[in-house]
Amino acid sequence: MPKKELKVIVRLYPPLNDIAGQDFLSLFIDPGATIGDLLSNLVSRFGEKFKKCLYEKSEKIMPAWCIFINEKIIAIKDPNSLQEHLSDGDKISIILNLAGG
Amino acid sequence: MKQKSSYAGKILSINLSNRDIHVEELDPSFVSLFLGGRGFGSKILYDNVTPNIKPFDEENLIILTPGALVGTGVPAASRTTITTKSPLTEMHGDGHASGTWGASLKYAGYDCLIVKGKAEKPVYILIDDGRVEIRNASHLWGKNTSVTDKLLKEELNDPDISTVCIGPAGERLVRLAAIMHDGSDKGVNARCGVGAVMGSKNLKAIAARGTKDINLHDQEAYKKAYQEYLETIAIDPYVPPATKYGTCRFMYHRVKFGIHGAKNWRYGSFEWEPLDPEVFRSDYQVKASSCPMCPIMCRRDYRIQSGKYAGTVAKLEWECIARSITCGINNPEIVIYFSNLCNQLGLDVEGTGGTIAFAMECYEKGLLGKEDTDGLDLNFGNHEAFLTLTKKIAAREGLGDILAEGCYRASKIIGKGSEKFAIHVKGGEMTAGDPRGMPVRAVSYATSTRGSDHLRSNPYVEELITPEEAEKWFGSKEAADIYKGVKGKGRLLKWSEDFVTIGDILGLCKFAYYRSASFEYLKKKGLQLATKFYNACTGSNLSEEEMFKTGERIFNVEKAYNTREGADRKDDIIPLRFFMEPLIKDKIDENAVVDRGKFNTILEEYYKERGWDVNTGIPTREILERLQLRSIIQDLVKRGKLA
Numbered sequence: 001m002p003k004k005e006l007k008v009i010v011r012l013y014p015p016l017n018d019i020a021g022q023d024f025l026s027l028f029i030d031p032g033a034t035i036g037d038l039l040s041n042l043v044s045r046f047g048e049k050f051k052k053c054l055y056e057k058s059e060k061i062m063p064a065w066c067i068f069i070n071e072k073i074i075a076i077k078d079p080n081s082l083q084e085h086l087s088d089g090d091k092i093s094i095i096l097n098l099a100g101g
Numbered sequence: 102m103k104q105k106s107s108y109a110g111k112i113l114s115i116n117l118s119n120r121d122i123h124v125e126e127l128d129p130s131f132v133s134l135f136l137g138g139r140g141f142g143s144k145i146l147y148d149n150v151t152p153n154i155k156p157f158d159e160e161n162l163i164i165l166t167p168g169a170l171v172g173t174g175v176p177a178a179s180r181t182t183i184t185t186k187s188p189l190t191e192m193h194g195d196g197h198a199s200g201t202w203g204a205s206l207k208y209a210g211y212d213c214l215i216v217k218g219k220a221e222k223p224v225y226i227l228i229d230d231g232r233v234e235i236r237n238a239s240h241l242w243g244k245n246t247s248v249t250d251k252l253l254k255e256e257l258n259d260p261d262i263s264t265v266c267i268g269p270a271g272e273r274l275v276r277l278a279a280i281m282h283d284g285s286d287k288g289v290n291a292r293c294g295v296g297a298v299m300g301s302k303n304l305k306a307i308a309a310r311g312t313k314d315i316n317l318h319d320q321e322a323y324k325k326a327y328q329e330y331l332e333t334i335a336i337d338p339y340v341p342p343a344t345k346y347g348t349c350r351f352m353y354h355r356v357k358f359g360i361h362g363a364k365n366w367r368y369g370s371f372e373w374e375p376l377d378p379e380v381f382r383s384d385y386q387v388k389a390s391s392c393p394m395c396p397i398m399c400r401r402d403y404r405i406q407s408g409k410y411a412g413t414v415a416k417l418e419w420e421c422i423a424r425s426i427t428c429g430i431n432n433p434e435i436v437i438y439f440s441n442l443c444n445q446l447g448l449d450v451e452g453t454g455g456t457i458a459f460a461m462e463c464y465e466k467g468l469l470g471k472e473d474t475d476g477l478d479l480n481f482g483n484h485e486a487f488l489t490l491t492k493k494i495a496a497r498e499g500l501g502d503i504l505a506e507g508c509y510r511a512s513k514i515i516g517k518g519s520e521k522f523a524i525h526v527k528g529g530e531m532t533a534g535d536p537r538g539m540p541v542r543a544v545s546y547a548t549s550t551r552g553s554d555h556l557r558s559n560p561y562v563e564e565l566i567t568p569e570e571a572e573k574w575f576g577s578k579e580a581a582d583i584y585k586g587v588k589g590k591g592r593l594l595k596w597s598e599d600f601v602t603i604g605d606i607l608g609l610c611k612f613a614y615y616r617s618a619s620f621e622y623l624k625k626k627g628l629q630l631a632t633k634f635y636n637a638c639t640g641s642n643l644s645e646e647e648m649f650k651t652g653e654r655i656f657n658v659e660k661a662y663n664t665r666e667g668a669d670r671k672d673d674i675i676p677l678r679f680f681m682e683p684l685i686k687d688k689i690d691e692n693a694v695v696d697r698g699k700f701n702t703i704l705e706e707y708y709k710e711r712g713w714d715v716n717t718g719i720p721t722r723e724i725l726e727r728l729q730l731r732s733i734i735q736d737l738v739k740r741g742k743l744a
Binding site for chain 1: 336338339341342345346348350351353354355357358360419420423532533534542555561564565566567568581582583611612616617618619620
């Protein structure tokens with residue numbers, strides 16, 4: 001019997017939300033899916049512009065992006081962080097880590 | 102300047118005491134070392150305003166210097182530095198603002214205006230090409246900034262003439278007073294109390310216009326750099342949020358990281374939702390615009406449509422929202438009204454908000470009672486008290502007279518232990534986000550040469566570099582870790598201070614050149630293209646290394662100035678609160694404080710990287726010699742101030 005899909009909520013911050021046309025989305029993902037899998041899912045949904053915004057030419061995530069899972073920051077600069085597994089009900093935020101004023 | 106160059110070639114000096122007006126040629130050797138803008142201002146201040154001169158003495162100078170690229174049409178090159186001895190810090194002081202005034206000064210034929218002395222009665226200065234006049238301003242005295250600008254434009258029969266002016270706050274020597282460009286329509290030279298020094302000279306305004314050409318040395322190189330700049334910002338994810346929300350965009354970051362510093366720098370989280378950038382955009386925005394020649398367009402006019410403050414319009418910037426939060430305010434209409442109020446009265450929103458927050462905490466702790474506040478209930482978040490106290494500060498009325506001195510001096514007057522609630526560095530009120538949990542940001546506030554300031558450096562580089570880039574550029578992968586990293590952070594801070602100084606020298610906007618989502622784009626805009634633009638406009642042949650060294654030179658001039666005034670390592674410190682009191686409702690790290698051990702380790706690495714004495718934090722002969730600052734070496738040796 002196949003395992004039940006996980007439901008996660010994704011919050012996209014500018015400019016990703018403008019490219020995607022939505023601030024929030026609910027996604028059903030495979031059990032065992034990682035944060036890296038989630039990002040691939042988003043890129044396949046929202047296309048090349050979304051990808052160029054999120055990734056450097058080297059295909060690595062631009063380090064200025066910051067990902068939170070339920071308010072916990074994922075150390076995106078560490079490639080291993082993309083292997084972090086997601087759980088049912090997780091809330092994921094993707095925001096540019098750009099302070100200032 | 103003999104060759105075809107974008108420099109106007111002259112310095113205009115005006116002594117208001119004896120009404121002497123003097124023009125001199127720009128010395129090429131001075132230009133080659135200091136380039137313009139903040140570079141000119143810092144060195145002229147060092148050479149002329151010595152420790153025996155107090156900020157409100159006639160001998161103090163107001164030095165107005167457009168950046169070297171202002172007036173050339175280079176994207177976002179519209180910023181003018183105003184330098185003086187600060188009445189807040191009694192050290193080097195400057196403020197930076199965009200607008201048309203700097204370009205107008207250059208079109209009139211001058212790269213720099215120096216004002217000294219004190220007029221007997223209120224005056225304004227008219228610079229009209231070669232004609233320079235000191236004119237009566239009695240009819241303008243007491244007027245707010247927009248009215249002053251309007252009356253000047255009518256009097257001079259020129260709706261396009263550029264003006265800078267002070268409001269009632271500057272006239273009354275409020276140490277938080279700013280200088281406004283074109284009333285409240287353009288930029289604000291806000292920090293360090295520059296408006297109060299202008300007021301001390303009985304100088305209400307300076308109007309400028311000119312008809313001279315600005316010559317670009319190499320049109321082709323200029324066009325090529327322009328194209329490269331546009332291509333770079335087109336792919337930088339940093340830009341679209343700026344274009345969409347203006348500076349309100351910083352809210353999302355502040356919320357997500359929980360670094361508001363709400364209620365006088367105590368709370369990381371705050372009931373921020375009414376101040377969502379989308380609220381400002383959908384409910385209040387009436388105009389999106391830009392500073393001269395800027396393709397990013399992050400300026401915004403917000404209008405209150407109804408209610409008690411209906412009709413109020415303000416060009417609101419993020420720091421006004423941030424400092425309202427420091428006072429516990431989360432009503433967007435109060436924030437808009439506060440912004441306009443400060444602009445009209447000629448007040449720095451950052452210093453004013455920070456000082457009111459100090460008073461609110463004194464009230465909360467019982468150090469001030471209603472008998473001290475003229476009956477005002479100074480609870481955090483009280484709208485009426487917030488706005489009324491702002492007016493009282495500008496008028497130096499009641500408690501406002503004490504707060505007009507800034508939070509540091511006000512705490513000395515109030516006493517009773519209130520000093521620990523005065524959140525400042527070197528006398529300048531804190532800005533930007535809370536540094537707890539992010540050690541290099543804490544150090545950057547401490548090392549700024551004009552008092553607490555997030556714009557004096559760009560430690561945010563740590564956000565956008567990879568560990569590999571951090572190792573290559575700053576000597577350790579740790580430098581890419583915002584929270585835990587220590588090693589390499591001192592070098593990162595030194596690099597970022599020198600880097601952003603280039604922008605202030607050339608007149609380039611920080612947002613347009615010195616912020617980015619990528620280290621590659623950041624270096625390209627802030628150093629490579631900045632250098633290309635400078636060479637194309639002026640005919641110079643500076644390498645990127647020489648441009649960077651110029652940034653380092655200017656920073657050292659300011660450090661030497663403060664050293665001469667008596668500052669040393671003990672002054673490179675942040676308020677005790679950040680070391681001792683955990684940020685309440687922090688999201689990053691429970692009970693986050695600034696770790697004093699990390700702070701000191703980063704500070705000492707920073708001093709070593711700067712070539713300053715680690716024990717005293719003051720410059721050495723070796724570094725000043727390398728930076729060709731020989732006259733400063735001689736001066737510091739004479740005064741026994743060289744390490």
